[in-house]
Amino acid sequence: MAIEKPLSEMPIGTVGTVIENGLTGLTKRRLMDLGFIPGSKIEVLRKSPAGDPTAYYVRGTIIALRNNEASHISIIPHNKF
Numbered sequence: 717m718a719i720e721k722p723l724s725e726m727p728i729g730t731v732g733t734v735i736e737n738g739l740t741g742l743t744k745r746r747l748m749d750l751g752f753i754p755g756s757k758i759e760v761l762r763k764s765p766a767g768d769p770t771a772y773y774v775r776g777t778i779i780a781l782r783n784n785e786a787s788h789i790s791i792i793p794h795n796k797f
Contacts, residue, residue: 720790723791724786724787724789731794732794734753737789738788743785757774769781769782769783770786
């Protein structure tokens, strides 16, 4: 069984399923509107040259999140889509 990890700790190329969006308030709502909801498939695409933010592919689009936001999203890593 795979272990749940924060999205911010996943290396580039990792694919996983969102388990929990642990943020609160408007930030949680915004990320849920963008597709960061339990059950969504997500792939870590690339990091910026400075390392923050990171680009993620979720629900047909690429979205950049800062590490402090991504650290509140739990995923279970698995094989490619």
